[in-house]
Amino acid sequence: MATQEKILSEQDTFPVEVFIRRNCEDPMRANPHWHDCFEILYVLSGQAEYFAGDQKCEIRPGDFILIRCGEIHTVVCPEGGDADILVVKFMPAVISSPYHRLSGSRYISAFLNNDSVYHLEADEQTEIRQILGEINREYAEKKPAYELVVRGGVYRLIAACIRYHMIVLPEHASTEQYDALLPVLQYIERHYDEEITLRQIADMLHLNYTYTSRYFRKIVGRSFKQYLDYIRVSEAEKQLLRGGDYAYIVARRCGFSSQQTFIRTFKRLRGYTPRVKKRSIPDKN
Secondary structure, three states: OOEEOOOOOOOOOOOEEEEEEOOOOOHHHHOOEEOOOEEEEEEEEEOEEEEEOOEEEEEOOOEEEEEOOOOOEEEEOOOOOOEEEEEEEEOOHHHHOHHHOOOOHHHHHHHHOOOEEEEOOHHHHHHHHHHHHHHHHHHHHOOOOHHHHHHHHHHHHHHHHHHOOOOOOOOOOOHHHHHHHHHHHHHHHHOOOOOOOHHHHHHHHOOOHHHHHHHHHHHHOOOHHHHHHHHHHHHHHHHHHHOOOEHHHHHHHOOOOOHHHHHHHHHHHHOOOOOOEOOOOOOOO
């Protein structure tokens, strides 16, 4: 069973960790695990296998991996092999707090909700490696104001990912439009366990129902229902990994109307059925 790796917390003064992992056969990290922070991996040397969910990918020097909060993953070296991997971990608040919104809300959101493995071209490797090297050096030396340099380095990584088309932004959505929708997205993330309807969202935005549906999809890149399902399944996945609860308990705690709806939605989004205790119980009234 996957376990949660507790390293960072929003309560940390500067919730960032940077290090070079030189032994990917560490028992903790060789097993599927997840954490509440965002993680960036950059392969410096050697080769390994990266697993995320039911996906498997070989990674080599120059490969760049983005791992979302709550994503179940692991890195395993071939028998007798090893790899040096630069790791950057940080809580989302490091770049998404109100003090750092600037005009980049939609860029940051796209970055934090993205997860993938990228086999970089030579010019891409040069820039990404340079930025990561600076982040690593500043974090290790901890000179005065190093936090600002590290935070700035993460912003530069976001910009590089977007410019190299590693992250795709929702089409035709301006920064102003995204900023207008941001309170709604934050509301959904706080109240996913409650019944939320598109009509409520329309009222919050002071728009009519039909236009709100098109507006939401245009800016977020998915429908309101798809986004709500995504948030609920992500939270349910974290709760399941802690173990012990029946499917119907997790389903109701995360806002699903029934155990069957939860399992069906989970499988549609993740590609596999969640491993849970099952017990029949009447649906919500």
